[in-house]
Amino acid sequence: MDIKPHDDHIYIEALLKNDSKVLSTLYAKFSPKIVGYIKNNSGDEDAAQDIIQETLVTIYHQAKEKKFILTCPFDAYFFLLCKRRWLNELKKRGNNRVTIIDDITSISEEQEQQVEETEIFEQQHQLFELKFKELGEKCQELLKATFKIKSMEEVADFLGVTYGYARKKKSQCMGKLTQLVKNSNEFNQLKAY
Amino acid sequence: MDEAKYILFDKYLNNELTSVELKSFEDQLVSDADFKHEFEIYKALETSLAAKFENEQEEIELRKTLQSIGNQHIKAPKKETKVIPLFNYKNLLVAASIAVLIGLFIFNNGNPVYGDFANHNALEIVVRSENNQAVVAAEEAFNSKKYEEALQQLTILSDEYSEDVEIELYKGICNLELNNYTEANQIFTEISNGKSSFSTTATWYKALMYLKQEKMENCKKVLQTIPESAEEYTQAQKLLKKL
DSSP, X not given: OOOOOOTTHHHHHHHHHTOHHHHHHHHHHHHHHHHHHHHHTTOOHHHHHHHHHHHHHHHHHHHHHHOOOOOSOHHHHHHHHHHHHHHHHHHHTTOTTOOOOOOOOOOOHHHHHHHHHHHHHHHHHXXXXXXXXXXXXXXXXXXXXXXXXXOHHHHHHXXXXXXXXXXXXXXXXXXXXXXXXXXXXXXXXXXXX | OOHHHHHHHHHHHTTOOOHHHHHHHHHHHHHXXXXXXXXXXXXXXXXXXXXXXXXXXXXXXXXXXXXXXXXXXXXXOHHHHHTSOTTOHHHHXXXXXXHHHHHHHHHTSSOOOHHHHOOOOOOOOOSOOSOHHHHHHHHHHHHTTOHHHHHHHHHHHHHHOTTOHHHHHHHHHHHHHTTOHHHHHHHHHHHHHSOSTTHHHHHHHHHHHHHHTTOHHHHHHHHHTSOTTSTTHHHHHHHHHHO
């Protein structure tokens, strides 16, 4: 697939490279609008900082794992993500009485789609993490070792078991996890990504 | 659970199937929708978990950068930061800190408040514990300001590492954030009287504890014991001036 990145893809690159100079520009350019929005809607600076940071970390993961490429301007994409995250946060707090002051940002279909991709990515990520924690301790430990160490021989050594046993256990634990995910309602609601 | 199926998935993803097995695997992917569905989940999980654990450290680093940039841009008064040329990071840093100072002068002519001074360093536990889960959980909880949870995890760790002053200190900070003043006081006093490298940090936190309780006289007294050589000296002087 040949997707042409938007010029603003530099911000995604900066997240991947932990480039504080460009990230600083990102905050200077895009955070005031988000802070303003959150402060107008029952939040404060601390909340805004959290929302912005979590959104950026999500984008980082998506870029790292899925090679996410930004094809639209960062501004509206980022603002919409932060805004929706904040609305979710308010819902979680059971803050139903707040009136949401809506802004009139018109956004293109392409932007909408990119926002949605990021959101689905995050929901999937969270679901996997949640289900991972439902596994038994032994399985969690083994899988963690598997993904961190990579060589199954070393994993077996590390856990003091034979290679064959480690392999078998890994498939078993992954199988259990697959079942947990498959049988969850959330997964069936997620669109494939 | 169909174990053989998952062993097959694992082998497929590791390119370990013989050509005959491969052929039959791929045939089944086409003909058996359920098989395909499960394989897709298995594969997605594999990718997602691998990325999660591989990028764990990088994520912590990124969070640190974002936290400090966020502190400059969001917590500092907006007006001052806006006029600064965006491309010059060094100037930006200097200007941001000036902005903070000006901000403190203008807005805090009244009594100083705890929130202005309580900037906790991110928790990064150095000990390599058997209990890595608690280490990660404690760091995550603390750095996202979930102090109750952080305190729980740190308590687990401190049972294991009763000698680790840093863990104790952060337990104290959690207690302070949660307004458990008695516990916080006990911890800060003990570290502050000790000889570890955290002793003046603990003294500073003890002062913050009094500030939070608005016991200004006690706060002053404690601040005056922070020596000039200490890292916390400048902050301490700044706070003293306002008291």
